[in-house]
Amino acid sequence: MHEDTIMTTRPFRPRRSVLYVPASNAKALSKLPGLACDAAIIDLEDAVAPDAKPAAREALKAFFAERAKAPQSGGPGEIVIRINGLSTEWGPEDLIAARECRPDAILLPKVETPRDILEANDTLDDEDAHPGMWLWAMIETPKALLNIGAIAELGRDPGARLACFVAGTNDLVKETGVRMTPDRRHLVPWLMQMVLAARAGGIDVLDGVANNFRDLDAFRRECEDGAGMGFDGKTLIHPDQIGPANEAFSPSADEISQARAIVSAFAAPENAGKGVLTVDGRMTERLHLAQAEKLLAKAGNL
Numbered sequence: 030m031h032e033d034t035i036m037t038t039r040p041f042r043p044r045r046s047v048l049y050v051p052a053s054n055a056k057a058l059s060k061l062p063g064l065a066c067d068a069a070i071i072d073l074e075d076a077v078a079p080d081a082k083p084a085a086r087e088a089l090k091a092f093f094a095e096r097a098k099a100p101q102s103g104g105p106g107e108i109v110i111r112i113n114g115l116s117t118e119w120g121p122e123d124l125i126a127a128r129e130c131r132p133d134a135i136l137l138p139k140v141e142t143p144r145d146i147l148e149a150n151d152t153l154d155d156e157d158a159h160p161g162m163w164l165w166a167m168i169e170t171p172k173a174l175l176n177i178g179a180i181a182e183l184g185r186d187p188g189a190r191l192a193c194f195v196a197g198t199n200d201l202v203k204e205t206g207v208r209m210t211p212d213r214r215h216l217v218p219w220l221m222q223m224v225l226a227a228r229a230g231g232i233d234v235l236d237g238v239a240n241n242f243r244d245l246d247a248f249r250r251e252c253e254d255g256a257g258m259g260f261d262g263k264t265l266i267h268p269d270q271i272g273p274a275n276e277a278f279s280p281s282a283d284e285i286s287q288a289r290a291i292v293s294a295f296a297a298p299e300n301a302g303k304g305v306l307t308v309d310g311r312m313t314e315r316l317h318l319a320q321a322e323k324l325l326a327k328a329g330n331l
C-alpha cells in the first residue's frame with residue numbers, strides 16, 4: 030500500500046491531548062463539551078469496577094443517544110470508546126454496544142496479536158459499521174511488545190481499520206515488574222519500540238498516562254519527554270493535564286519559524302534545482318524541506 034493512499038483514507042487528526050473519562054462517571058462525562066482536549070476515550074475497562082460494568086455500558090449508550098439528538102459544538106474532536114477485552118465476560122457485548130454508538134474509534138485493551146484486531150474488525154464489518162470507525166490498540170503487555178511489528182503492519186491495510194497505538198504504562202509496569210521512576214527510564218525502550226512500530230505501520234501513537242495528576246510540573250516534563258520521543262500526543266486522566274499536553278505536543282514558535290525559513294530558502298529563485306542549502310548555518314536538504322512542510326501543515330491544522 031502506497032503512503033499517499035494511506036494518507037487519503039486516514040486524514041490527519043490532532044491527538045495531542047486524549048482524556049480518559051470513566052463511562053460510569055456521569056459528572057465527568059457532562060464536562061466533555063467544555064474541555065479543550067483533542068480527543069476523549071470513554072472507558073468501560075479499568076476505570077469501571079466489575080459490578081458497575083453493565084450500568085456503565087447503559088450510561089455510554091445514553092451519552093451517545095443524547096449527542097445524536099443534540100450535537101455539541103465544543104469539546105473533543107474525536108470520541109473513542111475503550112471496551113473490555115474480547116476474552117472477558119463483558120467484551121463481546123461492549124463491542125456490539127460500541128459499534129451502535131458510532132464513535133470515531135474503538136480502543137481495544139491488551140491487544141497481543143494481529144488476530145485481536147482482526148477479530149474486532151470482523152464484528153464491525155459484519156454489520157456495515159460506518160467507514161470512519163477506526164480501531165485503536167492498547168500496547169500494554171509483554172506479548173504485545175514481542176509482536177508489535179506484525180500488529181503495526183495492519184496499519185498499512187486500510188481494511189483493518191487500525192489507526193493508533195496507545196501505551197498502557199500502568200499495565201506494563203504491572204506485567205513486567207519494572208519500577209516506575211520519574212524519568213520512566215525502565216519503560217523508555219518499550220515506549221520507543223511503540224513509536225518505531227507505529228511509524229513503520231503509518232499510524233499514530235499516544236504516550237501513557239501520568240497517575241500523579243496533581244504534580245503538573247512533573248507532568249509538563251513527562252509531556253516534553255514524550256514529544257521528544259516522537260509520540261503524537263499523550264493520554265490523560267484529569268482535565269488539568271489538557272493545557273500542558275496541548276502545549277508540549279504542538280510545534281513551538283521556534284520550530285515554526287525555522288520551518289518557514291527552510292521553505293522560503295528552497296522557494297528562492299537562486300536556489301531552484303539545488304539539493305542542499307545552508308539555512309541559519311545548518312546543512313539543509315530536501316528531506317528537511319519535506320519535514321518542514323509537514324510541521325507547517327500540522328501547525329495549520331491545530
Ligand SMILES: CC(C)(COP(=O)(O)OP(=O)(O)OC[C@H]1O[C@@H](n2cnc3c(N)ncnc32)[C@H](O)[C@@H]1OP(=O)(O)O)[C@@H](O)C(=O)NCCC(=O)NCCSC(=O)C[C@H](O)C(=O)O
Binds near residue numbers: 048058061072201
Ligand atoms: C483521578 C480521578 C479519580 C480524580 O477525580 P477527582 O478526585 O474528582 O478530581 P478533581 O476533584 O480534581 O476533579 C475536578 C473536576 O474535574 C472533573 N474531572 C475529573 N476527572 C475528569 C475526567 N477524567 N474527565 C472529565 N472530568 C473530570 C471532576 O468531575 C471535577 O468536577 P467538579 O467537581 O465539577 O469541579 C479522576 O480524574 C478520574 O476518574 N480520571 C480518569 C480515570 C480513568 O479513566 N482511568 C482509566 C484510564 S488510565 C489506564 O487505564 C491507562 C492504561 O490502560 C494503563 O495500563 O496505563
Ligand SMILES: [Mg+2]
Binds near residue numbers: 138167200
Ligand atoms: Mg491498561
